[in-house]
Amino acid sequence: MADQHPSSLRRALALLDALASDDAISHGGWGVNRLAAHEGRDQSQVSRTLRVFADAGFVERDADTMAYRIGWHVFALAARAADQRLIAAGAPILRRLVEKDLGERIHLSVLQGSEVLTVLTESPPHAVQTVAWAGRLVPAHNTSSGRALLIDLERAEIQRLFDGVAFGDGGPNAPRDVDELYERILTARADGYAVVDEEFEPGLVAAAAPVRDFRGGVIAALNVSAPKFRLWTRLPLAGQAIKSAADVLSAELGWDGVISGDLATRTDAGRSGVPA
Amino acid sequence: MADQHPSSLRRALALLDALASDDAISHGGWGVNRLAAHEGRDQSQVSRTLRVFADAGFVERDADTMAYRIGWHVFALAARAADQRLIAAGAPILRRLVEKDLGERIHLSVLQGSEVLTVLTESPPHAVQTVAWAGRLVPAHNTSSGRALLIDLERAEIQRLFDGVAFGDGGPNAPRDVDELYERILTARADGYAVVDEEFEPGLVAAAAPVRDFRGGVIAALNVSAPKFRLWTRLPLAGQAIKSAADVLSAELGWDGVISGDLATRTDAGRSGVPA
DNA sequence: GCAGATTGATGCGTCAGATGCAATAGCTAT
DNA sequence: ATAGCTATTGCATCTGACGCATCAATCTGC
The missing domain is CATH 1.10.10.10 (Winged helix-like DNA-binding domain superfamily/Winged helix DNA-binding domain)
Known part of the structure; x- marks a missing residue:
């Protein structure tokens, strides 16, 4: 309503x-x-x-x-919109990831409703035509970034967040409903990073890990995505690399490594003002 | 009004x-x-x-x-419109630089891998042979634009970026290896603008300064280049002029002058756990 | 515990101002 | 010249922004 x-x-x-x-x-x-x-x-x-x-x-x-x-x-x-520390601390970490570790495109994104907003991207030097992903919105349910951003949420919260959102489009392996999505979130939670295999787009695989601020809540996600033929075999490794990089970024934002329990539970607030 | x-x-x-x-x-x-x-x-x-x-x-x-x-x-x-604005706001600044300040050819360029792509050019009226530089690629290591575009990078990042790139060609003073390049980048970083003296081509000198967007990262470089006999003596002055022009352009892109997001008081709120 | 202060949200009557139509004016092409 | 495009503006209509008042929910201090 x-x-x-x-x-x-x-x-x-x-x-x-x-x-x-x-x-x-x-x-x-x-x-x-x-x-x-x-x-x-x-x-x-x-x-x-x-x-x-x-x-x-x-x-x-x-x-x-x-x-x-x-x-x-x-x-x-815009310069004052974002958490500038996130951007500032994130940029060199993205570069390091693309240059030292992965050699694939890296993104930093935040959650915007049930969608994921890409805030920063870094491409390998030999990248052909760089699609400008910064400022773009993609669905949260069929992307690794989205999975990482939702990693703390419980089923009911996911349900509420995706109420009225169509799960239809995406790649062949995209989750069909909230149950499937939540199941994959649980997997991501266990691993510490999320992986998608042709969920967003055919032929595309990706891995992402959550970035937390000093309060312990997830505020962003770091992710790598690439064509399946190039990344698939080392995707678990890439996931680990992304996770450690995300942890470094979290540490720079003041995260002490403890998820302070009660956090990340409030949702809502944006829509209907006051819950009746 | x-x-x-x-x-x-x-x-x-x-x-x-x-x-x-x-x-x-x-x-x-x-x-x-x-x-x-x-x-x-x-x-x-x-x-x-x-x-x-x-x-x-x-x-x-x-x-x-x-x-x-x-x-x-x-x-x-802002992220989606940034490129558009770079061109739109850049054009008059180039013109002003040519007409009022320097009277030499001015370029606006972006980094593409380890090379520099010129996206905008403004030549003085008396320019005889106007080479169409827009759309051209030149190396980043022996040009002032390249130096300005790399101004934030650390040695290891430079190393990785130029891995497999030959430093051979160019003018007599071109850097021979990554160490020399990084040394000169450090100089540029200290000055706020980069200077090359017969590095790209014999007899050619140039100065360039970085342009930053609202995220604080370098997204382009403004540069002036001319025959040594005409520009050499006033090259430091030209460098300063280029730098202030680049800062003006940066300001139009929302740069608020803070590179390392070290905002006065720590943004206490950070991000909320989950935006609705 | 209660009272007072402070917060943000909302119902409602009023009128500022957003709206749509139509007219105006500038421009380019034919 | 006309036709077709553009953007702006005058004006009557009526939406929706406005301020006052009220109400709920926290925070205070005692």
Whole structure:
């Protein structure tokens, strides 16, 4: 029962999302008309809303094409959005992993609802075309990162988190329901790292381990993913490497190695305000 | 200037700014009341507005303290738009450098493996033979751009990156091995900009400085290169000019000047165990 | 234990302001 | 010149943002 008023604010924020879509970015930004069409709104209102955004620096306008794009203010906020320590401490660890240990693409991600947001990526030098994963959302149920981020949750919490989420798509081995997902989470919990084998995409395997902060809660996940033919045989080894790297990162964030029990249990809070 | 509508959207955005203030961040976020007081608004409306922001992921709420802080969604927007903005914000800066400051050819480049890819070029009007550098790859070890792009890396990382790369070709002063390269990177790190003197090509000198995004990592390099007879004497000055221009560009990408996320007060709240 | 203070959420009447239509104006192509 | 595209703006309508008041839930101090 979350859905409340459309709320003009909500509609305005949707414009920002639209400007950050692949399509908009690859076109060098979108004009008022295109945005209005995309959002199903009237040009006039989009024009006025964007002017407010522009005055505030949240969007900027290309002088030539009149196209709007994300502005400096969003970047300034972003610098203060994330736990900057996570980013700062994570970057060198990613590099070390890709260079010394694994030679495959490494990601650092956080949980966003029932999805996983990639925050930092590091690719091997010889990587061909680097798909920009940073800022992308992928499902949590069929990715190793997601599995690692959910590693502390109990069945009921998983159930609640994935309530209304379709498990359909993904690779051939993706979990079909919450039960299967929870079973695999238990496996990950036992191993200390999560592994997926063609769950997200055919031919793709990956391993991930949770990163904890000083309170012991999981705040991020470190993961490696690569084509099955290249990584499959050494995937357990890669899992161990990812796990130790994640532990190092956790230690840098002040984790003392003890999961303080009661933590990581609250969910909710974001949706319906107050549990009735 | 046109009208100055208060505009509920404007007021809402001000809340985000308030949450991004040093004070709010050092307190691990702000509660509804505090925010309302800070903005001079009614608690009720702040509460409602923040719920919309929270539903959209633009802010997150600490489950324990009920404090709001900027959410990962903002980070995602910035991450997806970063490349676009690098080009958009970079172009005028290149132009300004050529026209007002240096009068020599300016490049903006990114790292691609152990090579440097030029993505943007601006030449002075009097440039005779304009080689189309955009899209070209040059080695990273004997160019100022490369040096700037590698400025954060440690020796071991350099070693690994250049494993199997021949250092042979280039100008007379090119580094012969990783040790020499790292030595010069250290110099660049101390100065804040990199300088090469006939390393890439005989008779060619250049200076470059790193460009960082909102995550603090180096994502590009700004550089100037010219014949030695024309630039050599003012190369340190050019280096400084390049460095300040690069810092301006970094600022437009949200860089707040902190490399090692050592924010004044430890962000106490960290992340909540599980965002809803 | 209770009372007072402080927190955030919500019901409701009011009116600011977001909305949609239509008109305007600038631009490019034909 | 027209046609087709663009974005902005005037204006009447009515949504939804607003502030006040209330209420629940923690925290305080005693």
